[in-house]
Amino acid sequence: MSKPDKRSEILSAALDLIAEHGFHGAPMSMIAGRAKVAAGTIYCYFESKDTLIMELYREIEGRILAVIVEECEDERPLRERFVNLFTKLLGYFTEHSLEFxxxxxxxxxxxxxxxxRDKILGKPGDHDVFRQLFEQGVSQGIIKDLPLVILFSLAFGPLLAVVRDHVLGFIQLENGLIETIAASCWDAIKRQ
Amino acid sequence: MSKPDKRSEILSAALDLIAEHGFHGAPMSMIAGRAKVAAGTIYCYFESKDTLIMELYREIEGRILAVIVEECEDERPLRERFVNLFTKLLGYFTEHSLEFxxxxxxxxxxxxxxxxRDKILGKPGDHDVFRQLFEQGVSQGIIKDLPLVILFSLAFGPLLAVVRDHVLGFIQLENGLIETIAASCWDAIKRQ
Amino acid sequence: MSKPDKRSEILSAALDLIAEHGFHGAPMSMIAGRAKVAAGTIYCYFESKDTLIMELYREIEGRILAVIVEECEDERPLRERFVNLFTKLLGYFTEHSLEFxxxxxxxxxxxxxxxxRDKILGKPGDHDVFRQLFEQGVSQGIIKDLPLVILFSLAFGPLLAVVRDHVLGFIQLENGLIETIAASCWDAIKRQ
Amino acid sequence: MSKPDKRSEILSAALDLIAEHGFHGAPMSMIAGRAKVAAGTIYCYFESKDTLIMELYREIEGRILAVIVEECEDERPLRERFVNLFTKLLGYFTEHSLEFxxxxxxxxxxxxxxxxRDKILGKPGDHDVFRQLFEQGVSQGIIKDLPLVILFSLAFGPLLAVVRDHVLGFIQLENGLIETIAASCWDAIKRQ
DNA sequence: GATGAATGAGCGTTCATTCAT
DNA sequence: GATGAATGAACGCTCATTCAT
Known part of the structure; x- marks a missing residue:
């Protein structure tokens, strides 16, 4: 390992423990222990437990958005772009199940x-990728003319459900299956 | 109301407070207060807070399943049955948002x-209604030949997502919209 | 001892420890220990450490004011009344040095x-005894025409100073001395 | 200002913060911050927080005694000398309310x-000025024949009380009032 | 000397749980 | 059964102090 500074160690420990045991199952003392620092040290980097959690969230959110944003090939057909994005996102979550x-x-x-309000897949501004995609689709008559929130639910409700099942070990997601799921979500939102 | 026994009062108080404030924000003493019983009384009915919560969950689960099960008109076309079930369930959740x-x-x-493992919409045995529906659909070539868990996610992932948005006040669900959503979920699972 | 309820035990323990070690030298756990109750028990009777201290203060204040108020023989000469009050108060403080x-x-x-603002000897309403005495004295031309606060300082500044010295063991106050001190304070405020 | 060394900066910062917020409310880190030195630096100059506070006290005590001592005109009448000293001291405290x-x-x-034991106005040796004044007065039959501690209390109890009221903003001390107070304290100790 | 990140004992407080009544 | 006062372990957090740089 290079030079994992304490701040990162703390964030990482918090991620592990909270993902595993929930917020109240991850006391500061335990986070400190896992990060191999003293209890008080956490407070050199974070004002409070709330702050720590908030900053951890923002960090993870950032990583997820980075995955989404890097996929912006506007010239390809909508369906392909949707499936691409869906797959990317699903892949990220399954590979980073702690973050999920x-x-x-x-x-x-x-x-x-x-x-x-602005949960990961509904934050205005950050997910312009999705909104543009959906709005384009609607205006071109390719996607159903439904409120954006509904389109999001139709597309990403299953995504999250599937990731949950994966995380719980109910299903093994290989590439073929992922693509079928993505296609099915497209079926849900595309004009029949 | 006739004579709502203490056990029910406790469960009801717990439901209210936990739905509103989370597990954190609903101490036993507060639940007791809301249920108008002494703190110790809860332990006449439930072994521990965990037990109370578990039994409350089971009770609510039972109510939800009852809604599903009463809808078993096997002779109608699959699509109609699916849409019916979907609507019923969505209606129940929106009308009982505390439970949700x-x-x-x-x-x-x-x-x-x-x-x-056996979350509300994925419990084997209890939800035979869904399984039968899906299995019939698959064997008749009407529904995509996918693992049951995936079909569930495709169908009910959006349902839960939409209820969440409703509960948070992002959308107003009226009958037309509900039906469109149900139809869209059918589109996701039906063979194209 | 009759039936010293827990609340009183806690207040008494707090009085002892705070008088002896100051506020930050008297942690709640120590107060609990001295009162022979569990740490949490204190919070059955007092909302917080602040509240405990405040209520303890009010209780003690009440006892002191009771001593003052019971001395209201308006018909005697002012000087005698002043000396009486002074003596009573000084006696109370020296006998209850923890409270002091x-x-x-x-x-x-x-x-x-x-x-x-309204420290024990300057609270409007409660110490009408003193105010009346002083105001009478001023209007009768017996006491110097000075602001009330100043008269208080002249009369009770020495009282508190003397009690401090007593508490610290610098002086032994017997009746003769006390009376001389009272007389001297009268000399300070009386018109020469 | 030329080059106020770190030690002085620390003492000054401690004075400000403790006077304002109490011992509780003045953590070492905050004192360091105000003094523009690192937290650890304080420990180059003071062994501990207690030591720092003790040395700060001694320093301030020194300044106060300097004020007293410079006032030694033995040839003037006792009353005048007393009033002079009283006024000087009162003036110092009101002008240096942080120190007070x-x-x-x-x-x-x-x-x-x-x-x-040896609080500012009662320390043997340092306040010979006062002792001499009082002892002279007693032996000349001008001042009451009372223990020195009592004379101190009679004279300076009001002084401190009045300064407290001034610091808290209850009274405005102008020259006339100050002189009256000084005279009244003289009345308290002088033989009637 | 000076630094400031790191420490960890100890604080005030909460709350699931118990048990004498 | 029902009570609610009492418990005490465990929490989030502070801060005097240390020590490698």
Whole structure:
């Protein structure tokens, strides 16, 4: 390992423990222990447990958005772009299941209360990729003329459900299956 | 109301408080207060807070399944049956948003860890209605030949996502919209 | 001992320890220990450490005011009444030196910030005895025509100073001395 | 200012913060911050927080005694000398209210426990000015024949009380009033 | 000497749980 | 059964102090 600074160690420890045991199952002392620092040290880097969790969330959110944003090939057909994005995202979540579990817990907790509005796949500004895609599709008559929130639910409700099942070990997601799922979600939103 | 026994009062108080404030924000003493019983009384009915929560979950689960099961008109076309079921379920959740919020919290918490396996819409045995419907559809070549878990995710991932948005006040669900959503989920699972 | 309830035990323990070691030298755990209750028990009776201290203050303040108020023989000459009151008060403080030390600490701490205005000998309403005495004296031309606050300082500044010296063991106050001190304070305020 | 060395900066910062917020409210890190030195630097100059506070006390005590000592005109009448001293001292405290507040806190805290014996106006040796004045007065039959401690209390109890009221903003001390107070304290100790 | 990141004991407080009544 | 006062382990957090740089 190169030089994993303490801040990162703490964030990483918090991610592990919260993903595994939930917020109240991950006391600061335990996070400190896992990060191999003293309890007080955490407070050199984060003002409070809330702050730590919030910053961890923002960090993870950033990584996820990075995955989405790097996929912006506007010239290809909509369906292909959608499937691509879907696959990318699903891939990221399944490969980073700790992050997925953390984010899910975050959204379902008082910590994330204020973030529920703009949860990972619904934040205006950051997910212009999706919005553009959907709006283009709607205006071209390719995608059903439904409110954006509904289109999001139709497309990413299954995505999250499938990741949950994967994380819980119910299913093994290989490439073929992932593509079928992506295609099915497209079927849900595309004009028949 | 006639004579709502203490056990029910406790469960009801727990539902209210947990749905509203999360597990964190609903201490036993507060639940007791809301249920108008003494703190110790809860332990006459439930072994521990975990047990209380678990039994509350089971009770709510039962109510939800009852809604599903009563809808078993096997002779109608599959699509219609699916849309019917979907609508019923969505209606139940939106009308009982406390229960919905509780169940969501439960699934996203260590309390529900061991129950995640058999979450409300994926429990083998209880939801034969769905399984039968899906299996029939697959064998008749009407529904895509995918693992059951995937079909569930495709169908009910959006359902839960939409209820979440409704509960948070992002969307207003009226009958037309509900039907469109149900139809879209059918589009996702039906063979194209 | 009759039936010293827990609340009183806690207050008494707090008085002892705070008088002796100051506010930050008397942690809740130590107070609990001295009162022979569990740490959490204190919070059955007091909302917080602040509240405990405030209520203790109010209780002690009440006892002191009771001593003052019971001395209201308006028909005797002013000088005699003043000396009487002075003596009573001085006697109470020297006999209850823990209370004296607690009150002094209280007034010199953030806890007592809002009470500094109306510190034990300057609270309007409660000490009407003193005010009346002083105002009578002024209007009769017996006492110097000075602002009330100044008269208080002249009369009770020495009282508190003397009690401090007594508490610290610098002086032994017997009746003769006390009376001389009282007389001297009268000399300070009386018109020459 | 030329080159205020670090030690002075630290003492000054400690004075400000403790006078303002009490011992509680002035952590070492905050003192360091205000003094523009690193937290650890304080320990180059002071062994511990207690030591710092003790040395700060001694320094302030020195300044106060300097004020007293410079006033030694032995040939003038006793009353005049007393009033002069009283006024000087009162003036110093009101002009240096931070120091006054610090000293008051110090005396009312465990920090000052061992110093209470020799508090500012009662330390044998340092305040020979006062002792001489009082002893002369007693032997000349001008001042009451009372123990020195009592005379101190009679004279300076009001002084401190009045400064407290001034610091808290209850009274405005102008020259006329100050002189009246000084005279009244003289009345308290002088033989009638 | 000076630094400031790191420490960890100890604080005030909460709350699931118990048990004498 | 029902009570609710009492418990005490465990929490989040502070801050005087240390020590490698």
């Amino acid at each position: 579990r953390f984010v899910e817990q975050f959204h379902n907790s008082p910590y994330g209360a204020e973030h529920r | 919020r509780f169940v969501e919290q439960f699934h996203n918490s260590p309390y529900g860890a061991e129950h995640r | 030390r607690f009150v002094e600490q209280f007034h010199n701490s953030p806890y007592g910030a809002e009470h500094r | 507040r610090f000293v008051e806190q110090f005396h009312n805290s465990p920090y000052g426990a061992e110093h209470r």
